[in-house]
Amino acid sequence: MQYKEMSKEELVSLKETLNQQYKDAQAKGLSLDMSRGKPSATQLDVSLGLLDAINSESDLKASNGTDCRNYGVLDGIPEAKQLMADMMGTTPEHVMIYGNASLNIMYDQIARAYMHGILGNTPWCKLEKLKFLCPVPGYDRHFAITERFGFEMINIPMTQSGPDMDLVEQYVNNDPAVKGIWCVPKYSNPQGISYSDETVKRFANLKPAAADFRIFWDNAYVIHHLYDDNQDEILDIISECEKAGNPDMVFEFASTSKVSFPGAGIAALAASEANLADIKKQLTIQTIGHDKLNQLRHVRYFKDINGLKAHMKKHAEHMRPKFEATLEVLNKELDGLGIGTWYAPHGGYFISFDAMEGCAKAIVAKCAEAGVKLTNAGATFPYGKDPQDSNIRIAPSFPTPEDMALAADIFVLCVKLVSIDKILETK
Amino acid sequence: MQYKEMSKEELVSLKETLNQQYKDAQAKGLSLDMSRGKPSATQLDVSLGLLDAINSESDLKASNGTDCRNYGVLDGIPEAKQLMADMMGTTPEHVMIYGNASLNIMYDQIARAYMHGILGNTPWCKLEKLKFLCPVPGYDRHFAITERFGFEMINIPMTQSGPDMDLVEQYVNNDPAVKGIWCVPKYSNPQGISYSDETVKRFANLKPAAADFRIFWDNAYVIHHLYDDNQDEILDIISECEKAGNPDMVFEFASTSKVSFPGAGIAALAASEANLADIKKQLTIQTIGHDKLNQLRHVRYFKDINGLKAHMKKHAEHMRPKFEATLEVLNKELDGLGIGTWYAPHGGYFISFDAMEGCAKAIVAKCAEAGVKLTNAGATFPYGKDPQDSNIRIAPSFPTPEDMALAADIFVLCVKLVSIDKILETK
Numbered sequence: 001m002q003y004k005e006m007s008k009e010e011l012v013s014l015k016e017t018l019n020q021q022y023k024d025a026q027a028k029g030l031s032l033d034m035s036r037g038k039p040s041a042t043q044l045d046v047s048l049g050l051l052d053a054i055n056s057e058s059d060l061k062a063s064n065g066t067d068c069r070n071y072g073v074l075d076g077i078p079e080a081k082q083l084m085a086d087m088m089g090t091t092p093e094h095v096m097i098y099g100n101a102s103l104n105i106m107y108d109q110i111a112r113a114y115m116h117g118i119l120g121n122t123p124w125c126k127l128e129k130l131k132f133l134c135p136v137p138g139y140d141r142h143f144a145i146t147e148r149f150g151f152e153m154i155n156i157p158m159t160q161s162g163p164d165m166d167l168v169e170q171y172v173n174n175d176p177a178v179k180g181i182w183c184v185p186k187y188s189n190p191q192g193i194s195y196s197d198e199t200v201k202r203f204a205n206l207k208p209a210a211a212d213f214r215i216f217w218d219n220a221y222v223i224h225h226l227y228d229d230n231q232d233e234i235l236d237i238i239s240e241c242e243k244a245g246n247p248d249m250v251f252e253f254a255s256t257s258k259v260s261f262p263g264a265g266i267a268a269l270a271a272s273e274a275n276l277a278d279i280k281k282q283l284t285i286q287t288i289g290h291d292k293l294n295q296l297r298h299v300r301y302f303k304d305i306n307g308l309k310a311h312m313k314k315h316a317e318h319m320r321p322k323f324e325a326t327l328e329v330l331n332k333e334l335d336g337l338g339i340g341t342w343y344a345p346h347g348g349y350f351i352s353f354d355a356m357e358g359c360a361k362a363i364v365a366k367c368a369e370a371g372v373k374l375t376n377a378g379a380t381f382p383y384g385k386d387p388q389d390s391n392i393r394i395a396p397s398f399p400t401p402e403d404m405a406l407a408a409d410i411f412v413l414c415v416k417l418v419s420i421d422k423i424l425e426t427k
Numbered sequence: 428m429q430y431k432e433m434s435k436e437e438l439v440s441l442k443e444t445l446n447q448q449y450k451d452a453q454a455k456g457l458s459l460d461m462s463r464g465k466p467s468a469t470q471l472d473v474s475l476g477l478l479d480a481i482n483s484e485s486d487l488k489a490s491n492g493t494d495c496r497n498y499g500v501l502d503g504i505p506e507a508k509q510l511m512a513d514m515m516g517t518t519p520e521h522v523m524i525y526g527n528a529s530l531n532i533m534y535d536q537i538a539r540a541y542m543h544g545i546l547g548n549t550p551w552c553k554l555e556k557l558k559f560l561c562p563v564p565g566y567d568r569h570f571a572i573t574e575r576f577g578f579e580m581i582n583i584p585m586t587q588s589g590p591d592m593d594l595v596e597q598y599v600n601n602d603p604a605v606k607g608i609w610c611v612p613k614y615s616n617p618q619g620i621s622y623s624d625e626t627v628k629r630f631a632n633l634k635p636a637a638a639d640f641r642i643f644w645d646n647a648y649v650i651h652h653l654y655d656d657n658q659d660e661i662l663d664i665i666s667e668c669e670k671a672g673n674p675d676m677v678f679e680f681a682s683t684s685k686v687s688f689p690g691a692g693i694a695a696l697a698a699s700e701a702n703l704a705d706i707k708k709q710l711t712i713q714t715i716g717h718d719k720l721n722q723l724r725h726v727r728y729f730k731d732i733n734g735l736k737a738h739m740k741k742h743a744e745h746m747r748p749k750f751e752a753t754l755e756v757l758n759k760e761l762d763g764l765g766i767g768t769w770y771a772p773h774g775g776y777f778i779s780f781d782a783m784e785g786c787a788k789a790i791v792a793k794c795a796e797a798g799v800k801l802t803n804a805g806a807t808f809p810y811g812k813d814p815q816d817s818n819i820r821i822a823p824s825f826p827t828p829e830d831m832a833l834a835a836d837i838f839v840l841c842v843k844l845v846s847i848d849k850i851l852e853t854k
Contacts, residue, residue, distance in 0.1 A: 036498065044496045048483035056475035069471045071463065071689040099526055100718040107713045114542060115552065125542065125552040148712045262498040264720040285575045286534045291527040293691040
């Protein structure tokens with residue numbers, strides 16, 4: 001029975017029972033962290049071989065003869081470009097290799113546009129008004145960047161097939177102050193939604209009012225499937241933009257942070273020839289080059305896209321049981337109660353839960369009091385403000401499957417208790 | 428005999444002989460690169476053990492228990508801070524560890540001040556006029572950064588004890604548009620000059636007209652001695668600034684680029700507590716953290732400052748013969764001719780040569796025609812413009828000592844020929 005259909009007395013009685021369960025749970029003194037998309041220590045073990053991929057006996061020359069131990073090479077060694085291009089579903093001539101992670105590249109693209117302008121356009125720091133579209137719920141670190149640079153961030157609701165494209169088109173095609181949009185097109189953070197072909201094509205066919213509007217296509221979970229079957233695939237935005245006559249409209253990002261080691265991986269940008277030339281002109285002032293030995297280490301270890309895919313299956317074996325444990329508890333305990341909805345994603349790092357309006361903060365706080373740390377409620381929205389106070393991001397990757405099941409038990413208990421209080425307000 | 432004292436006939440005859448030697452040299456079809464401060468392949472071999480310092484069997488936890496394979500730690504693992512602090516002659520609480528090289532950090536400091544301002548001061552992008560002091564001759568990549576950001580760059584002549592401090596004080600203490608100065612305080616690029624104690628103290632005691640004036644103290648060659656004796660040491664700018672009541676006035680930079688592997692090392696910033704807090708507040712938007720596995724790799728390999736020092740002796744054994752070969756040719760062939768002056772540095776990566784006024788470009792071009800590539804004449808000055816067209820930077824590190832001697836032979840030949848032409852113009 002849906003909670004809303006229960007009588008006041010039934011709810012009060014249920015609350016009493018649940019409260020006792022909550023106290024019992026609290027008494028266990030748990031300390032579980034589901035706040036960030038961090039792999040567990042055991043999961044990281046699957047990548048240890050990376051550290052043996054090059055050693056003092058290795059040939060440390062790239063395929064083109066470059067000594068990876070010395071200065072030089074602004075945009076990456078050829079085999080690293082090939083590997084990252086294959087991972088991103090594009091071709092090496094669209095790719096530049098950067099440093100240890102992709103968030104830095106995104107910040108860097110915004111910063112460069114702000115300071116120096118994109119392809120001869122006015123630097124953003126010289127403009128009065130800057131706007132950025134933010135599909136919600138989304139990734140807090142994206143929003144933190146555009147907040148820091150003073151953008152007005154505009155919420156774009158997510159649908160099952162990606163951002164609400166009617167709204168995106170309306171803003172992008174009419175307002176020259178709109179300079180970009182954050183996208184996690186595959187296994188989105190936090191919902192795990194993959195953009196439909198129609199969505200990708202509508203992105204590629206935007207007619208931006210601003211010449212320097214860019215789609216920030218953060219393909220963070222491009223090969224991060226949970227299952228051998230049931231894998232989502234999305235269209236290649238780079239070639240779709242080319243076909244639509246908008247080759248320069250997109251910056252695509254990816255890294256091996258959740259493939260090899262977070263923060264010690266390699267990262268890549270994919271973009272048009274004109275964009276890459278524009279970026280390199282600036283980047284050559286900024287750095288002599290990124291860590292080529294780490295590029296070589298990755299290429300020697302993974303060898304090619306098949307090596308990457310085989311490796312990701314090992315990650316999935318660690319991730320899948322945690323997702324399944326969480327979803328099992330959610331299904332068993334919350335299905336049919338009308339106090340929350342969630343997705344069962346095919347990949348990525350998160351489960352997104354939408355509580356009844358006005359309940360998310362209270363649920364997260366109540367979980368914390370029982371030793372279960374979740375991402376702050378609101379974090380999945382610009383300025384940390386969820387207008388509905390409804391969305392909660394669950395990150396099942398760090399705890400063990402057993403701990404994850406324990407944490408999920410507490411989570412559903414908190415959802416129930418907070419929802420009952422909410423409903424009782426209106427009874 | 429000084430060339431200037433020779434008769435026209437003597438010079439013409441000498442020129443003929445030298446021209447024949449030059450043609451013979453050209454006929455050898457050499458291809459030698461003395462343009463950048465790159466270690467040679469053989470020299471890089473001394474650091475190969477770094478690649479064995481961690482492997483899949485290693486304990487990959489930092490001293491404080493941090494799993495270096497996972498996300499987190501914005502400012503570096505404790506033992507990396509200790510190592511870099513010892514290298515820079517400061518203490519770990521002043522130090523943040525960054526990524527693979529220090530040029531990136533310098534760019535980043537300028538960029539951050541430009542976009543967001545330093546310690547609450549107006550972002551530089553909002554100011555009409557920006558000036559930067561540039562001791563000359565200096566490092567072209569420094570000048571490229573400040574040129575890119577639209578600074579008016581002001582030449583400050585170098586003396587044997589560092590930049591002309593009367594001029595520095597005059598600009599810094601009176602003009603609020605002066606926001607910084609580039610310094611390579613030890614074994615300066617390209618002259619190999621180390622700042623005297625008086626110079627460092629005068630820097631620390633500046634009374635800047637701009638609250639956000641910063642000394643950019645690029646301690647790139649801090650442990651890069653050529654000799655076991657005859658080592659230069661400089662005062663610690665961080666503590667000198669503290670003593671002078673100017674704790675926030677300096678950003679110090681260093682890296683292991685020429686200690687372990689260029690572009691695959693670790694880099695550090697040292698600054699005051701207030702500066703570090705200000706930087707971290709921004710940096711946390713910019714990145715999740717730098718490559719901690721590479722930090723661990725370096726610390727495990729070098730162990731401590733004594734390990735670093737012992738390692739640098741191995742580098743010196745490679746560098747010294749090249750410097751000596753070059754200096755021997757310069758001394759033997761040019762001493763007393765009045766057509767050039769040079770320094771014999773105790774460390775660093777360069778020999779700086781001052782030709783007769785108006786001769787540097789022609790000498791560099793003539794060397795190139797005989798297969799010897801030097802850094803472009805003018806590169807050691809802002810905007811690539813040496814007002815005297817006199818300074819040439821020689822980078823002896825990359826060729827073998829034998830090739831370096833060959834290259835030096837050609838260099839002195841070109842100096843002689845171009846100087847004769849110059850003198851003949853006035854005869």
